[in-house]
Amino acid sequence: MEVQVFQPGMVRPTAAVISHERSGTHFLINTLSASFNYLPVDNRLDVDTYTVNINFFAPEAILEFFNQIKQHNVANVLKSHHSADFLEPVIETAVDTCAILYIYRHPRDVMHSMWRLLKNYTWHEGPVCPTPADMMRAQPEGHLMRYQMYQAENMLHRWDRHVNGWFDLAEKYGSRGKGIHLVRYEDLRDDYEGTVKKLGADAIGCAPTSLIPPNKIEGVIVPQAMDSTKIEWQDEDLKYIETTCAKTLERLGYS
DSSP states (O other): OOOOBOOTTOOOOEEEEEOSTTSSHHHHHHHHHHHHOOOOGGGOEETTSTTSOOOTTOHHHHHHHHHHHTTSOBOSOEEEOOOHHHHGGGHHHHHHHEEEEEEEOOHHHHHHHHHHHHTTOSSOOSOOOSSHHHHHTSOOOGGGGGGOSSOOSSHHHHHHHHHHHHHHHHHHHTTSTTOEEEEEHHHHHHOHHHHHHHHIIIIISSOOSOOOOOOTTTTOSSOGGGOOOOOOOOHHHHHHHHHHTHHHHHHHTOO
16 A cells, blocks of 8 residues: 655644454544545555554564654554554554554444454454354454454453553553544444544644544445344343453443
């Protein structure tokens, strides 16, 4: 993917959208494009794929990447699903280079969407199970392991570690440099105007040029609209989410 820059006179911070998979990543990228003139989702700088060759297990390689990005007024949105463990060693450079936007979503919906995604891949991306409830109790495996530094007990624990890792960094570095900004998917969905205005004030540094919501699923891999499977969560499974992630749900305002 070619790195492109903003037109002269249009000042925007380099924006990095980070999330656990299926948390509204493309919705937020589409929002940055629609409301703040970043390039469309098809022009994202996707550091999750091999189009950007970074050894995420080598902090010096991540540091070199950010040092290169820092030299340009990048209009592409950086996208990543990596856990905070990868960026923590270079986080001071990262927040000096980018406005990091971490979008999160209720784990029930994340697990449901992950289940739909994984069963539609033609390769071994992760555990393929009969139901979302089975998947959230399955151990992470396959190609998605590239996003985690350490193994997790199951997929729900993996989500829990991911969001807490980024919340911890946001608490420590959110006000430094361009910062780490937390975006709740449900706020972006249900109060688009208010959430976008807050993003402009806190992260982008300018007012939005449009307040018309974009297509939430444009550019999404295997959009949910393509899968009509209906799954009813059982009470015992919802209770498992509530008890396993009790502290995290309270921290995120979902309790």
